[in-house]
Amino acid sequence: MKDLRESQPQEDVGEGARDDIEPFDRIVLYVDDLDRCRPDQVVNMLEAIHLLLALDLFVVVVAVDSRWLTRALEVHYRDLLVATDGPLRASTPQCYLEKIFQITYALGPMDPQYFGQYVAFLAGAGAEKRKVTQGAPPQATGAPHTVTQRAGAAPAATQTIHAEPKRDAAGTPRATVGPAPQALPAHSVRIDKGEQEFICRLVPLLPTPRIAKRLVNVYRVIKAGKDAAALERFERERRSESCLLMLAILFGQPVVASALLRALHEGTEPFNDREQSFVEAVRKRKALDGEPAYVQEEWARLHATLQGLNVAVTVGECAREPAEVARYSLVSGHDWHTWARPSPSRSGTSSAKAP
Known part of the structure; x- marks a missing residue:
């Protein structure tokens, strides 16, 4: 794969043969939520990452709680990662992880200024409407009829509903009376x-x-x-x-x-x-x-x-x-x-x- 990538620009290929292939230098993989996986899944992923990093084609970025990684390794390799051989010969989760990750970067606490912007983003720009409806209005071609609120009811907007009239056995349209779908008020x-x-x-x-x-x-x-x-x-x-x-x-x-x-x-x-x-x-x-x-x-x-x-x-x-x-x-x-x-x-x- 490495040789193919490096030789790609120098190869003499027919005109238009590679028009649909964009050259690339790196493939960047992002891994998130690894700290929600079981210990064996965590170790499997770490092993896969280690294999990918043997090729300079790949860059892997892992966003994870390091405490979960450490604990997962302790559980999975509980017979190997022990500190009974003295400080110089002890094998620890940190030793394992340092062979995989070249650069580690810990995020600091939230900055108040950017936190304010984040809260504003979560709150949304302007007022938001909560709209709740009970089903979609029927799609029909009959004549519209208007439904207004009954006396003493809470104020509601007048609705115009198109409905197909029911017919008797002879096919003659007949009048029907029934409740019309009502929309709950929004605020x-x-x-x-x-x-x-x-x-x-x-x-x-x-x-x-x-x-x-x-x-x-x-x-x-x-x-x-x-x-x-x-x-x-x-x-x-x-x-x-x-x-x-x-x-x-x-x-x-x-x-x-x-x-x-x-x-x-x-x-x-x-x-x-x-x-x-x-x-x-x-x-x-x-x-x-x-x-x-x-x-x-x-x-x-x-x-x-x-x-x-x-x-x-x-x-x-x-x-x-x-x-x-x-x-x-x-x-x-x-x-x-x-x-x-x-x-x-x-x-x-x-x-x-x-x-």
């Missing part, structure tokens, strides 16, 4: 400039672009699931910031997210004072008996991150969101429906002490 589903700016402030809670995309998509789904009245109430109560913040914690801090959302929903201490600052309540949260050290560290990291964000939301504002957002994650979606209902005394402000 705007948009992420406005203020919401985009707040999402950009949440960058420290969103470690990867994939998580940022999930947040934007789920937030759009939440808003799209509300009718016009509920959406107007959602915006009037200024729930966008508390909803986006809870989604950012749910997707970006999965170690603590489920416990946090449940505590907010059930109003357990220190999330029972609805007037208290949410950031302060996170600070006051005490470790449970037997709670692993890494979980305690995640709570401390969450508090430090929230302090840096300088978000001014109360416990009560955040407590409106868990029942709705928890179902959108694997870490909380399996048990959110078992959470205890908040008591009336916890649904508002904390009760004052008797004088």
